[in-house]
Amino acid sequence: MSMLELLAAPLGVALLLVGIHTYFGLHILRRGVIFVDLALAQIAALGGLVAFLVGLPPDNPGSEAFSLVFALGGAVLLAAMRPRAHGRGVPQEALIGLTYAFASALALLVMAEAPEGAEHLRESLTGTLLWAEGGDILKAAAVYAGVALVHVIYGRTILKVSEDAEAAARAGVKVSLVDFIFYATFAVTVTHSVRIAGVLLVFVFLVAPATLAMTWSRGGFRRQLIIGWVVGLVVCVAGMAASVAGDLTAGPTIIAVYALVLAVSGLIRWLMGVSAPVRTQRLAGVLAVTGAVFAILWGVRAPFIDHHDHEAHGGALLEASPAPPEHAADHGPEHAPAAAPSNDSDVLAARLSAALMAADGPEDKLAACTDPSMPVTVVAAALASSTDAMDKAALTRCLETLSHAKR
């Protein structure tokens, strides 16, 4: 079993995610509703928790249906928000952020009633991209194909609304209806992809390629889409490769690669379009600031380091230490788990009563006291002092057996 084999299916799923989310990301940046996916994902997660409360575990298809119904409800809410927000000069992002916060708070309240569900919610938020299987690719492909079909048919109208809703409304487009179609298909997509990849990765898949594409191309939607796809493909493959090379969790690694690409892209943009001397100055400045930050962090760290702590928390796959040699050597045969033979009647008496106390039932008690090396006197003394009926019965029978044997 190789790492590549292991990561083939996750990579396939990741590429599907790149395909659909780059597209939605371009719309979302145009609309200025960046956190809408977080809100929808949280509402969908809330649906999953409620499903758990009514007896549907997260692996039940009913749970997914609950999530979907909740997310579609969220889509209606989002479509209804736009005119109300804009009419009062409130940015829609404010209402979206509040929706996210309310859904999260509700989820926390529901969680208190279903702690087991909490674990699964946590799972759904960190994502399980690594566990994607071949079947997941087919399922994701089917869901996304359905969504894509809607967008092939209504794509032009949806784009008009995304780019300039007021102009579209003047041209006779029913903005609220188009918004609903957009958010509903988006909700279906996000609900599904969050279950595969987790909220964090889905958010990055939505926003990062679209951001890069819009940074580097002022051109049309189609051109930006292609740039986004290429960037997404390259970053995904690079992220997966880094995850294999460094044995790192796949999702966060891909996100880290995106961060790197965005930082480099931003730096290049900042250095472009200025004269060569200014460029050199800026580059030197960046290097100096980076160096200074590292130096400060290092200086701050040193006095706080606890060396014992540092040693105790080793690598992830901790190799167990071999047996300390002194333990392996100092065992003689007298250390066998069964008690060693003894002639001391006090020892034998204590041993007998302990064995009787530890025994489970009449049979076990009889077995416990029927030790041929046990002197008759010890058994007789135990019988004389015993107060427990079951012990007495066992000791009596035992005494008979022993006196027979001795005779």
Next chain:
Amino acid sequence: MQTHEGKMTMTTLKQSVLTLLPIFTVAAPLAFSAPAAQAKVKVVATLADYSWVAQQIGGELVTTSVLCPSGQDPHFLAPRPSYAVEIGNADLLISTGLDLELWLNALLDKAGNNKVLPGQPGFVRAADGVPLLEVPVSADRSQGDVHVYGNPHLNTSPMNLRIIVHNIALGLARVDPAHTSDYVAREKHLIAELDERAFGKELVAILGGDTLAKLTLKGKLWSFLGERDYKGQKLIAVLGGWYGRLRPLVGQSLVAYHRNWAYLARDFDLDVSTTVEVKPAVAPTAGHVAEVLAAIERKHIKFVLATSYDNAAQIETVARRANIGTVVVPLHCGPQGYFALIDGWVAAMSKQLGGAQ
């Protein structure tokens, strides 16, 4: 060799090939079987305690690795690609076998190693034969029970570990029957050392480890030792080891962070019903903290017991407000092994109890 002699009339080239052939026929199996005969049994354990046991019993015959590193909450393990690869290449997989390592099933699906699936010879269910505590009466989780089979934190009692040692020895003998006698011998040694560290050499010599373990598992250790006369005193005077040093702990009440400590509580007749968290994974409310503080007062609780991965800030807050101590210890063993882990627990707790160090 006879067949080769019959072909001596062939060309020189063929002859030279044929003279080499016997060398190959002798050397090749040697070359391939030599590493196979010495191949170590690859043991993968979910928890460090299990891998430590496997290393003690297997010695140079095995290699061990751990999926959940010490200091990490085994309830929640973030998946890494290498975990599935480790299991894919394993000869023996050791897991608690309850619902502690919930992440293991997904790993097993991914690893595609049929040898180590539950029920196969290559799978050791550590919990086999361990009398489980806190088994829920109803399975509806209304009490916030994360664990439907019972409390899975088995290693909090050395007497449970004693049973686990046996299970792991059986597992090693199953996948590597040629070395059964080695595994059996080292299992005996390990259990003997565990018994002595637990109860002291003298008491083990009098009663035997098996009987002491049985008494402890039944919760009868303290009543028996306290009442039984032995050479003019009570037998408990002879008790040494971990259990002897923690004698002041018997019958006490403690505050725990999470319900990890059921088996320790059984061994020492403890009341650990007061927990800082309301239910597993549910953060405490103000009312609950007030209840905990009241319980500390009422039950004369001396310290808060928590694992190093529990919420340190909450533990500190509770301890400071109640003006009691804290014992924050790792729940699973580190590179120094299980005996060192329990030594650490015993030292930390007896310090809080004001007992001997």
